[in-house]
Amino acid sequence: MSRKRTLFVRRLSEILQLAESEVVDRLCLDRRTGVRVNQLSPLGVDAVHRAIADLGLTLDPLGWCPDGYLLRGDKRVLSRSEVFGGGHAYIQNISSLVPALALEPAPAGSIIDLCAAPGGKTAHIAALVGNDARLWANDGIRPRLDKLREVTQQFHVRLAETTCHPAQYADKFIAERFDRVLLDAQCSGEGLVDLRESSALRYWTEQRVIDYGWLQRKMLVAACRLLRPGGILVYSTCTFGPEENEAPLSYLLRHHPVEVCPIEVDIDGFAPGTWRPGLRHWRTETFHPALAGARRILPGPAFEGFFVCKLRKLPD
Template sequence: MEKHSVKQSAGALYLESARILKRIEKKLGCAKGLIYGSKFGDKRKLYAIIYEVLKYREVINEIIVQSRLMAYEKIEWHLAQVLVYDLCFGRGIRCGGKLKFIIIRQRDRLRSALDRIMSCRQAVRKEDLASSSSIMASGIPRYVRVNTLKMTKVKAIERFIANGFQYIPSDLVYNAGTVDITKLREKIFTSDIHIENLLVLPPKSDLHDNEMYLNGEVVLQDKASCIPAFTLNPPPQSCIIDACAAPGNKTSHLASIIGNVGKIYAFDISPNRIKTMRELLDKAGVTCVDLKRRNFLNVNVMEYEDVEYILLDPSCSGSGIVDRGDINAESKKLCNANKNRLQSLADFQLKALKQALSFPSVKKVVYSTCSMNVEENEEVVEAALKVFGNKYKLIPVLEDWPYRGMSGYAHWKFMFRSSPKTSTTGFFVALFSRITDQQTKLNTFFKRKASFHRSLLENYDSNTKRKRKKIKRFLRFKRKNISSDKEA
């Protein structure tokens, strides 16, 4: 396992950021997972600088090339990206020693390259040089989920108002089910119209230093990411599995829904992610979760025969995420260039979904991804229904939502899709509900009844009256049979 510094100095921050950027470029993980798995203590600073470097990565690379920085100095490329960002777009070089000396020595060349690029692109502000995916993300509100294990929504609203925010009714902000971002001016906030206990703030609201966030009373979680737990909606005292649980926001959301009354088994195979998830859940006041360092695909379903609800949000291409700088674009390029990788992901997702649907007592299974690819979404769901269609049916997710699945698939109207058009990141959700034995009997009964009626019409003759009596006797027998089964 790679060893890296856990110090909190600016130099350590730069080195750890460069290490993670290198791993992202090599497709060894996504930014969020690598940051949560890092041993660097201040995740907020680490996330902030990596996100900003990714946001400006294209122009940073151009600055490095035009200034010939690598020809003049012996410095690793990704470390150069971090240092150039802080010099040209950030707060200035915050470390001392050799790294600072290198950048100060090349400062004039680097800033001249930035000026030439801005002039060439006719950019008025540095912000105009940001990647298109980051510009798209700037139009998505900051969603804040109130952690009801520690605070009520009313109390959270009061605290935001005390911090200088102004609350306005939802109907002044929402239009046809989506947020009108122009109504969310600075310090204006409202409640979401779909998700209970979700607040909507202006896009650039920075709450990382907010006391409620630091205490775990509120969670910074995109609306689309809240949909899976909200859709599953298990009652208190339920037994639940979060199959691919890290980093743990959906797990803590499930815990708040059941009020810590019940049991949640949260699975992940990475020890670092398990450790990070434990810290997050402790901060949120979650006490009903049993963390399992296991591969969900290898779980014996009979070990968990009391489980009734499963949330499955497996690894995916991440092509729906727009708030991670160029990662979204890189993911799309990778999937377009490497169909084998996309197929490999889809195969894994289908195996995981089949595993979830195999638990003997499960009533509901939510399948979700942060991908926009039909191979990982509609095709996985339809393939699972071909195997389990006699046991499960799809239930519509948020019926008043303006966007459904991709048309052309048999069950597309039952599926949920979101994107920046809906003022969220890109997400896909499907809800499977078990068909009960009683429903199966009734379905069989009505099919037979319809068959007899068709037969009656097709074979109309002088003996019709006698045939009708036979049908009536059969129907009375079936009703009595189903009624007695129901009472038993």
């Protein structure tokens, strides 16, 4: 085992409170494919289900996500079909269904997805409100905007605005204030690592994790400033490091008028032991006590590693 891999596994063992051997096992899995049946499909949901069944595929309902399923069958059959190509069903890991559900978007509300590309979570938000909201999609990386536009058009999403502002400065460019803000932040992507691949940790270093943490702190402050008092901010990453999760959130809680809210998404009833609370301590750092209400999703047979925290903005 290389020195980098040893360090990575040891860190995750400490963060996730799992034995090192279990960390390795959880990051060497062929995970089941998640599918979201698109309620915005012009075919109608029942017809989408019939079309998927006609492909010889089966959908097992998640229970905690009304339109979410696990696929039984070859996902390539679905991805090459008109069901996917026509925007009737979206293929995504089921961990990434949690942020939009936690956001609890409401029809007729104003919503911004600050790091929206490639567009899966934006499309999920649109489906949850039936395209009946002022939905703004932003991404700070210009080449990703083409993919964002392609995905939202493919999946029948109606957007009010599409912009390319760096998320950490978005409040300086956007005058509007929103009822809901999703910040699915750029991160080091530790939750996506497959240790069976020789290049899995090619770009990973502890310093890279720390550097992302400083960027995410700025993003969170900007996201908070875009929120109306009483509005909801959901922060999510597909990574494990407390430097990218609890640390920037702890800063926000200590310096801005926000509180942590419960995440009413019952994935633990579906897969017991999948949730872990946010950390209170990491090495020499102590985090805001409210972060026990944040949620870390452990990687497993269906879930990729993920982190989600829901916040409400208090009066200034």
